[in-house]
Amino acid sequence: MEKDIEVEIVARETIKPSSPTPHHLRTHKLSFRDQVSPFRYVSVAFFYVANTIAAKTDEKYEGMVIFSQRLKVSLSETLTHFYPLAGRLRDNLLVNCNDEGVDFLEARVINYSLSDILERPKTEGIGPLCPIKPIDYYKAPLLLVQVNFFRCSGVVISLTISHKIADGVTFAAFMKAWSDMALGSPCTVVPDFSAASSRFPPRENIPIGSYTINETSQKIVRNRFVVDASKIADLKAKVASANVPQPTRVEAVTALVWKCAVAASKSRSRSRFGGSPRPYALMGAVNMRSRLVPPLPKYCFGNVTGMFWAMLDKDDHESQATDDLPSLVYQLRKRIEESSKGNKMGLNGDDMELYSQTSWCGFPIYQVDFGLGKPTWVSIVGKGGPIGIVLMDTRDGEGVEILLILFEEAMALCEADQELLAFASPNPSVLSKN
Template identity: 30%
Template sequence: MASSSSSSSLKFTVRRCQPQLVPPAIPTPREVKPLSDIDDQEALRTHLPVIQIYRKQASMAEKDPVQVIRQALSQTLVFYYPFAGRLREGPHRKLMVDCTGEGVMFIEADADVTLDQFGDSLQPPFPCFHELLYDVPGTQEITNAPLLLVQVTRLKCGGFILAIRLNHTMCDGPGFKQFMSAWAEMARGATKPSIAPVWRRELLMARDPPRITCNHREFEQVQDTLPSSDQNLVQRSFFFGPLDIAALRRLIPQHLQHCTTFDLITACLWRCRTKALQIEADEDVRMMCIVNGRGRFNPPLPVGYYGNAFAYPAAVTTAGKLCRNPFGYAVELINKVKGEMTEEYLQSVADLMVMKGRCLFTTARSYMVSHLARLNLKEVDFGWGDAVYGGGAKAGAGRFLGVSYFCSAKNGKGEEGIIFPICLPAEAMERFAQEFNLMLGNKSQPQTSSATFIMSTL
């Protein structure tokens, strides 16, 4: 199969072999394993795309990345064998993994392009991503479909691109990094992962009887008053460097100087996005912060646990208060809401899922952020060294496009920083860029991909 991809500055052809299933290297247990009540909530019933981009390495010149990665994947699935199974849905929408050993979907491909030809496009959104991760028909479903879709695309320069689509119900960011690290270890010659995978999904099941003990404003039922504009959406990436973080820190009072870089970036995005969407002053707006719960348990969740173990408590205020108050107001809201995440909070979410039919979070006037930069996916080394880029491939999660993933990246000057993609209507995107520049004192221009593409069918 061959198809072409183009942007304003780049045209190339991808040649793909027929997709194939990669099963575990040896037979694995045939059993049914229930997901936790955090895993199978509605918000996580989606596929997340991730992309890893690697340069040529002289020491690996005799190695074929497709063969190395495919064989290592088969070996890794011996230890992570639930990934080779299929999800089934039982009574009360309960999801479970039928460990069939069928395998994950794998695509071998070649592209007649070099990494250097991509220029500044080595960041989300990737104009050619639909070619670098072919959407195999029949794999889009959550149940009864492969839990991973993998494509390895060789490039003319000797580098390659590894693109992955993950069924989010199986694991979260830290769990996925653990799986990826094990996969990379096997590619480099290990016979077993350095961290043994732990299932133990019963640790995050609802109590009997379930009881909601915390205030979950992320699950309030709210009517959406914003007009629908699905036909004119664009994605762009923006970059925060050290000078930008310093500029934001100068905007907050002394008593907030303990706040993290995450707090500053999140508060900045929330304000800029709210202004860009021109939300009425008296309307509530939400910022949901994904917070890892692993270390908040007593005792902590076991090392090797790779299931979903996070919540996304929501900071809520009115658009008027958010935009008119000093910047420190937003920073304080973000810092405070992160502190709500406790073992009891996550347990309360699990109970809420059972009591309210695994409901979806509030989508009206809501925004969500995830700090994938903490995972440092760039350091996943299959033998070709660190990735040039490693992390989320685009904004959004499934049909909800109001999600941004913070990833590590370098700008055109070679500075290390945080890059994030955001999806907005075209006119709102221009306003967002203006607000973003204004907040940073016009010292940093928004860094976008070489081709901002229109997403007209979502």
């Protein structure tokens, strides 16, 4: 991908719930966890190569119209069940479930075939395939959809969703429900809206979370790496220890990538700034639905997450950890377990280099079938920071795809890190495994 993707927006529509939201459901209170979530939108793109849209030129337009209509009807039906998504935020306290609806855009891709994009995919370059992220968080839709049609009959369905009211689990549940509706299948997703009333009641005057980057003058870049299923077992064996004899693939990959990122940052700091490097912290989200006692429903709507913190080079001996992989995995395991207990660590963000960690592994995103078959590739789309690691399943559900976000100089060092490259391939073709 050497040039920007060009798209032409050919239609724009507002999709509302198929049935009006009942009066007694017109106010959806944000939970405390929603309130402290940042005002930001997350974009995710689903790429479909094999599909049932007619390939012949004289039939293609009709096929696109029929497919778009199916998406819009099923989206409307799905919004009836996920009705807060069709509302508008108010005062960081609630969603006014007024059925104003969500944006639905149809676009034609002018200058690329889908295979061109998937041969050497770059998440920073596919932004035009996604709806533009709103900046007026209170007046804008909480969900925007863009359906992109390619000349080769490929399709990319992208969604931009407000993180203020939805975490990754909520997003995946919505996508499963929508694809079930589009296929005419029985929908097994029943969203639960009890988080605010049962566990995390909202509070007045809550400061809104934000992502800040201390070194704003430094360019931040994103690169994709893939750990194939064939390498996962070897990596797990390398990071296993008596403390964690059976590490998960997420723990193993996180430890590997974070170790390499910190090593790159230390080298960069010595050459650029001199002196001693700051401590390094890794902050990640943990799905709390099944960890709470008693647990919340699987499809509990909203941000139902706890946070874990892992540290390197912290001054106090109790929190200090070495950077060998088994020790990192052990620390990750401990910190994730502590997140269930609500334990917190006192951290000063000005005195450390902070990395975020997000894992979508295990989410059924590759089961989203709108009648086009399963997606060939699914990717989170964006530019810039915060610096950190995003993990997703590969299409077979066994490997791990890494989106690494670092300062440009540190990224160049990571790209040459032999320990990372022993397990992770830099930006391989999506098509080679399908």
